[in-house]
Amino acid sequence: MERRLTAILTIDVVGYSGLMAKDEADTYERLRAERNNFVEPTVATHNGHIIKLMGDGALIEFPSVVDAVSCAIAIQEGVAKRQIEVQVDQRILFRIGINVGDVIVEEGDIYGDGVNVAARLESLAHPGGICVSRAVFEYTRGKVDHPFEAMGEHQVKNIPDPIDVYRVTMQNTVGKPPPTPRPMFRWLKLGGGGITAMLAGLVLWFQPWQPTSSPLPLQEFQAPADRPSLVVLPFDNLSADASDDYFADGLTDDLITDLSGLSGLLVIARNTAFSLTDQPVDIRDVGRKLGVRYVLDGSVRRAGDRIRINAQLIDSQTGDSLWADRIERNASDIFAVQDEVIRHIVETLSVRLSLSEQKRLERLPTQNLEAYDYYLRAEHAARTGFRPQLNEALALYTKSTELDPEFARAFAAIARTEAYVMRSNYDDVLAFPVARKRAYEHASKALKIDAELSLTYSVLAELQVIDGRYEDALISAERAVALGPNEAEAYAALNLVHTFSGRHADAVAAIETAQKLNPNLPNGTRLDASLAFMLNGQPERAVSILEQARDAAPNVDEIYTYLVAAYTLADSIELAHAAAAEAERLEANMSVELYRMKFGHLRRAEDLTIVLGALAKGGLQKWPWGFDAGTREPLTADEIRHVTFGSIWQGNVEGIGPGVTQIGTDGSLAFRTNAYIATGEVTISGDMLCERVESLSLGRTVCGPIYRNADSLVEGEYMYTYVNATKVFHFSPVD
The missing domain is CATH 2.40.128 (Lipocalin)
Incomplete structure (x- = not known):
């Protein structure tokens, strides 16, 4: 058996199934011309060897890693110039992945993990983009004309360990890369005790495969008349060290979380607020698009153990500043700073606080900063959604609760993570029955400590609806909404319960409220919303929200499967068939029967019949593989x-x-x-x-x-x- 170390490049056409569905003959001829007239000569110029062509893609080998990266750049920049005059929905764009590794050579073909990793890197690239492994980055750094940007660790299918991913930064391409999420969890020294804690938002529900922001245009909403409405814009980092961005983001996160717990305010959710990061902001335009009257804007500067925060509350309709202040404290007093800003907002807007809300604002999440440290590290690991990090998160949550057995948020968060493991069927992290049992136990523990945490009830609602306990799930979801009147996640849980219980008009009403609180919904919530729309006889709305999800995360098989049903119900059969082909390309075991199992907790048999019938009519395979x-x-x-x-x-x-x-x-x-x-x-x-x-x-x-x-x-x-x-x-x- 022959082996050799080589550079492997995989290339694939973006949206090939959709292009073929629109005009098969034209797409085939244009792709063949692009391949024969440009791609293959470019590969030859860079000493590459095409191992095989695979329909809309190719596997290419290079003796030099530098040649492989240079060839990829030449292809993408050349294609950009050649496609610039082509109508946007007809452009032929490529994704490219490059790895260097040991391969098995047999009868002119190459096999092995080196090839598999290259293919997975290609799937992570944006249209017109190039993703490479750490090994490629190390070999070529400083040897090609384009810089690289770190994308962090990614867990990819059929590769046991996470891989470090880098993308080549290019200006002259037709496709645009998604924004790289800024790290939301870093370390901050708290006072002289030397205990470290991370500043981060306590996001009450996580969608591990979601981008943290989306470039999608925001829908305009009307500001509510019954209570003040507010968006907290991401605070600017004015520190000398640009790496202190995490500090400003963490402050913004915590302010959103605490303000969202006040029933007298409507507060826009975190990921919509953060979608405005690094964008020029017109306060009046923001207010109109988000449907809010007031905007909190500010900056933070950190120098040594001191922090200085400038904040102002602005009326978006007039542009007037209603309150502004500069607050300077020790870094260890960060919670006191947040409390001071919140109280200024409450007083300025004449928000009446209930007794429980006053107590909640006065109460720290924990008195044990080491427990808080472990908790925030666990949140960081859990957000990735990757299996090794989920194991790490569960261990860190456990340490946190051992240090502070009265830390309700930590118990609620571990229950949330176990519920995610359960519904994802990650039996290599926790077997389904174990994950289910522990999620219930930890949610119950959180409730005994603090019966007013909205997150706990959202977790319980999901567990209960999966178990078919529809009435209990409704009680839990409604309690989550009552305790978190500004939390889109609570209304998303209510939508989920109503959808699977068969109350589809109520489900749509719940998701519409969630959209007002968070116009930029996470993709997981968009999927749940689409199911509510489909079963409520509004497939066009389902198509719209699913296409937003697809544009934000173009390589998620489940989105395409939902699109099959939505397109079918909207009488767009050709688009349904194209979506089915893409779903099966991304995941070979995607099938109608898989969704019979996954949607087994739909209470009404006729609802299951509608969904499965639409999937089958739309061309999704009945059985896997x-x-x-x-x-x-x-x-x-x-x-x-x-x-x-x-x-x-x-x-x-x-x-x-x-x-x-x-x-x-x-x-x-x-x-x-x-x-x-x-x-x-x-x-x-x-x-x-x-x-x-x-x-x-x-x-x-x-x-x-x-x-x-x-x-x-x-x-x-x-x-x-x-x-x-x-x-x-x-x-x-x-x-």
Whole structure:
């Protein structure tokens, strides 16, 4: 077996399925011309060798890493010039990923993790962009004419460890890179005790795969007449060290969080406020677009152990400054500074505080700064959504609660993280039943300590609706809203409960309130909102909000799957088929039956029928991995019983590899692959075999047929194929 160290470049056309759906012949001819007349000559000029063409992409090898990066830059800048006159929705743009690594060479092709990482880097690039690994960055730094920008660690599919990603900074490209999120968690010395704490916003719900801001235009809203409305603009960092940006961001975050807890104010959510970072701001324009009367603007300067904050409250309708002040304190008094700013706002706007709100403002999250330190480190790790960091976050939350057993926010946050692990079915972090049990336990603990945390009730609402406890979930969601009247996350939880309970008009009303509080909703909330719109007979609104989600995160398979249903219900079948193709390209096991399982907690059977019918009509594959029974006949119930109970199956699982299943005469199940081991039970329903494994598929039962393969099998083929929502298993019974 031949191996060699080489530079690997993968290139792919952006939105190829959509272009083909619009005009197949024209797209094919234009892509072929671009490849033959420009891309291939450019590769040859830089000493590259095209290993293979793959439909809309290519795998290319270079003996020099510098040549690979130089070639990629030449391609992207050249394509930008060649496509500038083409209509925007018809442009052929590329994404490029580059890695350097050891590869296996066989019959003119190359294989191995080096190739896989390059492909994953390509998927992270923006249209017209180039993403490279740390190794490529180290090899080429200072040797090419373009600078690099760090994108941080990314956990990518089928690569066990996170990879450090860098993008090449280019001006002359057609596509635009998304803004790189600024780090929201850094270290700040608190006083002379030497205890460190991180300043960061206590965001009450997280969407790990969301960008922190979006360049999407903001929808205009009308300012409410019943109470003052406010947006806190990101505070400017005036410190000598530009790296102190985190300090200003943290101050902004905490002010938004505390002000959002006041029922007498309407406060715009954090990620909408931060979408205005580094933009020229016209106060009147901001007020009109966000539907707020008042704007809090300010700056912060840090020098040694001293901080100076300038803040002013402005009437967006007149431009008048209603209050302005300069506050200078020791850095250890940061919470007192925040409290002073909040009280000035409350007094200026004549906001009446309830007794509980007054007590909440006076109460620090914890008296133990070391516990607070661990808590904020855990928040930082949890926000990534990556599995290794989720393990780290759970450990840090545990340390925080051990240091302060009365730290309610930490218990609520660990419950939130466990709920995320549960619904994501990350059984390698925590098995589903364990994650579910702990999430309930920690949420209950948080409530015993502080019964007025909105976050805790939002977490409980989600847990309860997944469990089918619809009335309990509604009580929890309504309590979250009552305690967090300005928190879009609370209304998002209420929308989720109403949607899955079958109260679709109420769900739409809840999400409309969330949009007023946060015009720039996170993508996870946009998905939930789209489902509410679809089931309420408003598919056009679902399409609109899903297209926003797609534009903000173009490589998320679930967004395209929701778009399949929305486009179908809106009678845009061609677009639905293109979205289905993209969803399956991004995730081969995306299927109608997978969503039968994922939406199993829809209370009304007719709602599930609407969604699954739209997915099927829109062209999404019924079973994972493109399985098609063809002419094969499914086994009857009696035949399934004969081949199943008291049997051992040995075979191959699509996308995983060899697998063995052992089924007892009582229906007990043990299933083993190189990737995981699971135990559960099997039953027969009609002519389908049903599996229930508590640690997989949200603990739900998944059913599917068993097909008999060809009568005359050649050596190495299997007698049967069993398919359900989560796997395609080709097997033969063995003694």
